[in-house]
Amino acid sequence: MHLLCTSDQLAEGQSRSFVCADLPLLAVRRDGRVHLYRNRCPHRGVRLDWQQDRFLDDSGSLIRCAVHGALFLIESGECVTGPCEGQALEALDCLEDERGIWLNAQP
Template sequence: MHRLCTLGDIPDHDARGFRTPEGDIVVARQGMEVFAYRNRCPHIGICLNFQPDVFMDLTGRHLLCSNHGALFRVKDGYCLRGPCSGQSLRKVEVVIENGVIWMPPSAAK
């Protein structure tokens, strides 16, 4: 398993980007839960963020594509608004064990 960070490293309602052996991912936290996705917009396949670890809209409720302002639901990656409306970010499996967030091998493929 690939260690990403601790739950406490991601502020609630925020997200962090990670370079993993399986590609770039984004991990968003909501309370004691985390949701992880490939850091790749579904419509043209580029990273969602311009600046490191800037992934959320101003409300902290949605993941944001900095390129086009598309908004994605944190819980399932569904695009609510933007050029990829109706499509979804690709989910990545992560697990939390004793406060540490891990990505199993091949989770992002």
Template sequence: MKFLCPSQALAPDSSLGFDVDGRKLFAVRREGVAYFYINRCPHRGVPLEWQTDQFLDPSASLIQCATHGALFLIESGECVAGPCAGQSLTALPGREDEQGLWVQL
């Protein structure tokens, strides 16, 4: 497991991007739970964020690809709108403990 950041760094309904050993990934917190994904849109293979650490739509309820506007469910990574509908982001196993957020690469 690789340490990402202290828990308080990932605020409620927010996202953070990371580069771990040359692999781009991100974390999203929703309803107290942290979710981890590879930072790659299944449509074009491009990074998702439109600005540093900005992976969510304006309502902070869906992950949004900045390139084509595809929308993904935070809890599962499934694309629910856009050119890659039916495809999914690649989820990564992770956990949160008293030290912070950890991810398995």
């Protein structure tokens, strides 16, 4: 397991980027739950963030690809609009405990 950050470093409704063993990751906290994905658009393999730790659309309800504007559901990573519609972000298993948020697998 790899510690990504303390729980207070990912506030409700916020997103954050990480790199773990050279694997770019993104995390979003929604409704108290952390959702962790590989930071890679399924369309072209590019990083999704448009600025450091900025992955969400203007409403804060979807993950947006900075390059192509594709929109992904936070809870499942499914692309709901854009060139990769029907595909999904690669979800990664994470765990949150009193020490923080962990990547719960080998990258």
